[in-house]
Amino acid sequence: MGQDTDIIALVGARDRGHALLEALLGIPRIEVRYVFDADPAAPGVLLARQNGICCRSDGRFDELSADADVDLILETTGEPEVLAALQTSKHPNSCLLCAAGVRTLSHVLAELTDVVARANVEKARYLRQASHQIKSPLSSIQSYVNVILGGYTGELPERTREIMEKIHSRCDAALDALAKRRMLADLRCIDRDGLEMSTVHLSEAISEAVDRHAALADERGIEIRLLPHDGPDLVDCDPQKVATLLAELLQNALIYSYDHGLVEVSVKAQRDGRLAVSIRDHGIGIPARCLPRIFDEDYRADPAVKHHQDGAGLGLTIAREIADLHQFHLAAEGEEGKGSVFTLTVPPAPTA
Secondary structure (H helix, E strand, O other): OOOOOEEEEEEOOOHHHHHHHHHHHOOOOEEEEEEEOOOOOOHHHHHHHHOOOEEEOOOOOHHHHHOOOEEEEEEOOOOHHHHHHHHHHOOOOOEEEOHHHHHHHHHHHHHHHHHHHHHHHHHHHHHHHHHHHHHHHHHHHHHHHHHHHOOOOOOOOHHHHHHHHHHHHHHHHHHHHHHHHHHHHHHOOOOHHHOOOEEEEHHHHHHHHHHHOHHHHHHOOOEEEEOOOOOOOEEEEOHHHHHHHHHHHHHHHHHOOOOOOEEEEEEEEOOOOOEEEEEEEOOOOOOHHHHHHOOOOOOOOHHHHHHOOOOOOOHHHHHHHHHHHHOOEEEEEEOOOOOEEEEEEEOOOOOO
16 A cells, blocks of 8 residues: 555456456556466466466465555456455455446446547647657758868857857757657557567667667766676567667666766566566666656656756656556666666566
8 A cells, every 4th residue: 555556456357357457457557466267267367477467266365365565456257255255355455346346447447548549649640740840940950060060161169169069969859859759659659469579588688778878888988787697588578669668778877877887787587487677877866756756758857957958858758658568567766866776577478
């Protein structure tokens, strides 16, 4: 209770339970921790296992009596004996919603999903048009500035050169922000079915992200240290999008590190079998009051603005959007002045 992520247990994983699980997996800051069904081959159980969710099919609910973090239990079967067993088995902290309430919740979620999807399509269409209209004049300005800085209009006084370089830098930042805003709009127009899924080594995606930002790290003398992981690291994902997710997290770590600092990237297997990718920096950190909003669109903490004025406030939002599309879990920790760590938790690819 009172935590950033709401924990849910789902009881009944046939058609209604399966549809509800699909909807819940796509909602940020919702974690489905347990799925129960007497049929181990129920569609919701299979989906839960693909996402690293604890499943049980023996009719017992021992986990629910012991887990005080479960906020809500959704009972979808409508069977009185199942409801009675849950009422006696659940932890006192947990709320229980019966099948009738779950039906209403399912209808509400379906309507909300449809409304949000339509709104995202309209917003994306507008952003595409607006970004194209803005990009052309910005690119033209940058081209003229390049001509001036190249000396083709004659030798520049020192002060004039400083101003031209500043204009060039601001154009770069604005074009980068436009590209990220369009990427975010595109991400919000697709669902999980729009991902190009394949099985890849997580280490390969991490290496691609490191390669993207090697020049930035070298420019500021920052070491990117990849900590060894000897275990299996196969995951099912859209490789291009996950590489983008990791690149955004790594860029964030580099930007908000101090010069000649250290960024550590590690992969660790958790007790539940999932893999946790952590990107840790030792830079300016994140004030506690800012952590709840760190993934919000356009949000930037005050220390971040002072440290890097040209940030768009979109990189972490893009990372969270890609994580949510994959039904991965992305979390942030940090302390002002002592660095931060972003952790992406993913289920391993099913073994043959």
